[in-house]
Amino acid sequence: MASHPFFTGLSSPRILAHRGLVTDEMREEGIVENSVAAITAAHAAGAQIIESDCHLTSDGVVVLFHDDTLERVTGDPRAIADVTLAELERIMATRGGLATLAQALDGFPESRFNIDVKAAAAADPAGAIVADYSDRVLLTSFSDARRRRALAAARRAGGAPATSAGASVILRLLLATRVLPLPALARRVLRGVDALQVPEKRGPIRIVTPAVIRAAHACGVEVHVWTINELEEMRRLLGMGVDGIVTDVADQALHAM
Known part of the structure; x- marks a missing residue:
């Protein structure tokens, strides 16, 4: 399977704590996803991998935040790109702390x-930051161009983090496993990729299939499925052969698995 140092020593199946861990009790206290408190809770629960997202503040700091704006998480309609680090730290101070x-x-x-x-x-600065932590970071993006830009920045800084395919690579893999199922084509599509992180399906299109799992594994690429919060669904997917589950309930998944 995947040979990048990122995967060395990890337990199987991989349980990825989606934006950290926010329990019901934490939510009642106003703690939000991707905060320091959420990462701390995921780590305390035993999660080895924290799944998060990054944006760039107006003064050029890479912060862990999922949405383009603050609205859903904090009620503030401004974009992350329009807020300074100091402003964001103040806003997040009562919500678990900015990371x-x-x-x-x-x-x-x-x-x-x-x-x-x-x-x-955020691509260039994020890549430069993770360069010194390459054995502990898996970089991804829906945009393969953005992902490759971040990887290039990491390499310029002397690092080589693991990476998960973006949307265009996944689409090409689906074509390679359905329309023209040639192993050599799948290998070419997945060259330089360490993981596929995908939903089980997108609309009517099923992405996680036995053929996709076989093709990924033949290329030494892991398959992680997001975002799965029902334990029976986790067990079913793991039974199909997927390697990891991205979940909002990492504590429950770790206990059950």
């Missing part, structure tokens, strides 16, 4: 981080 990418990597040295680059402006 910058650099602080998370430094503050949780035992954790691996699956970082989704959400904004083009």
